[in-house]
Amino acid sequence: MSAEQQYLMLPGPTPVPASVLRALATPMVNHRGPEFKALLEEVTEGVKGVYKTRNQVVIFPAAGTGAMEAAVVNFISPGERVLAVSIGVFGDRFASIAERFGARVERLSFPWGQAADAEAVRERLQADRRHEIRAILVTHNETSTGVVNDIRAIRAAAADHPALFMVDAVSGLGAMDLQTDAWQLDVVVSGSQKAFMLPPGLAFVAVSSRAMEASRACTNPRYYWDLQSALNYLGKGQTPYTPALSLYYGLRESLRLIDAEGIDGVIARHARYRSMVRAGVKAMGLQLLASDEVASAALTAVVAPPGLGANRIRKALRDRFDVVVAGGQQALDDVIFRIGHLGYVRDLDLLAVLAALEMVLAGLGQEVKLGAGVTAAQRVLMNEEGR
């Protein structure tokens, strides 16, 4: 079967709705003209809605990692102390970028598969009586483990410590609640290829006025990622250099879809996916990496049964049923596989994928009752609908 018919169950890139794909094919316009100005202003407002913010939002032509780099180089100067809270690969990446640009990074790491402990953050920040820590880096949804951090609690733990609170919400924004303004998040980065239901290539940065104030003193050099320059141009309906126009067209359409459903409806839908997939996988007798309390609504990390490598399961899913799931990263390679349920996914897709997983496990000699996982997920779905 061709790649066009795959079940793409990744934590990004995620499936793109047909109307968004069609929007990508819109002809070009002048990026210094009135059509683009209207488009830029419309999508910027729409992205703010997803962020639940009135802060400024800048859109870069970049991958999500670019927005993480922008967060570092605009706000953290070489030699400054940074507290990097990490629960996996992407928490480590945020810390690594800060280190690369000269920050003195102190890592507060938690075991993979667990969430960050807000109390530990509180203790560390309370011990920082001289306020040497200038920024706190936290991951919203940790894509490598399928764990979501309680950003609200961690932000509350930071209390009135003056460090900038910076959140990597690349894979979590839109899939799980994140309230930029209500929770007082200074810098929140995200990307297009996750809950925004777009192809990769746009990166978003929401920034508080307090953070922009702090950026003036930041000595890290920046040109492409210069937020002040981007905001200056945004004020006249432009970007400092050529924007990724096609993806803006797609973004306009995907924001319309999100708006029609309502952002809280989108978040509820992802919560339902989480319940369905977890119930289904548990009913097959498989272990989940994350406990229910901290489980991501964007993806589910499944531990392969003893003696059966996760990559063998992935290969069978792909070869037999064109179901594409992600593998484990670094120490979790071949230990877990990750089912993405993020963005443009349908309930029945999840039932189909669970059915495929049952057949693959049975084919690999596991004791699995065919239909057990599907039925468990169906029950979740029917209960939800009964509400």
Next chain:
Amino acid sequence: MSAEQQYLMLPGPTPVPASVLRALATPMVNHRGPEFKALLEEVTEGVKGVYKTRNQVVIFPAAGTGAMEAAVVNFISPGERVLAVSIGVFGDRFASIAERFGARVERLSFPWGQAADAEAVRERLQADRRHEIRAILVTHNETSTGVVNDIRAIRAAAADHPALFMVDAVSGLGAMDLQTDAWQLDVVVSGSQKAFMLPPGLAFVAVSSRAMEASRACTNPRYYWDLQSALNYLGKGQTPYTPALSLYYGLRESLRLIDAEGIDGVIARHARYRSMVRAGVKAMGLQLLASDEVASAALTAVVAPPGLGANRIRKALRDRFDVVVAGGQQALDDVIFRIGHLGYVRDLDLLAVLAALEMVLAGLGQEVKLGAGVTAAQRVLMNEEGR
């Protein structure tokens, strides 16, 4: 009329062929899977063909300015001396990026509308007996003035000076000859929204092994733009972070179109556009900013008649005929307008645009013989075809 029906005569974004627009709408695949590996390898080879190089080529999800920043941060350390040859806005931008990242930039600037003098470059480099200059920055096609530099002659003038030779070919590559290997160009950057006939959002960097060797000693911090990391991932058919997949699909299609025509056919076509537009504009009695010897094949900068602002002409072209041309930048604002003829343009489009310009000028009270410009361009076209 809707924006979809515009004559988009800009030096970028340029019109995108329908088959490329359709390719953008291809569904997503796993960027860590076999389909993307094959795609990445195919388009990287294709881009090398346009560059006329066997050097390594890296594709970033970024605007062309990002590739310029990548050229700076991978090869130029803070405090190092750089010779920036500038003939306009984009030459200045390359110099500014190098300055922003700590280089001691010496500008060798030439009046706007003129090309760089290779002899002046030779003299400056010969005077640098201690080889303190570590990099030479040169613009191929200067988009702000419609002037093309003789890269071959300037490179020859640098002779055996060990400085890295770095070329901003964002708007020129594919429209005018550029021989990366034959001319021994160390670093050549380009972008998707010009002669590649794609939307903006991909940036290219071709890099010699000598330059990659030098990059190991470069102390500028880099993460997103790290070429060594990109090359390591490229070796296994991947990218360090999520690639802009849709634009890769488009690139595969646009490379097929370029391959069908042949890169030298594409370049000859652009040379014909230059001749047609210049002949047409001259026949209307207008002045051109650049002389014939240094005129760009990608765009033509036209000086507005005395007493008639260039922006008034632009507005009339747009309002009456949906012809979108670019204005002048900085000191040339309202002095010139720039007709892009780059990428997916047809001969008859140029005749139509010249006809519109005649009517607009007449409407604004200029003495213009209707049909004079069109006829002059027709003659060029017929002569070319007679060959």
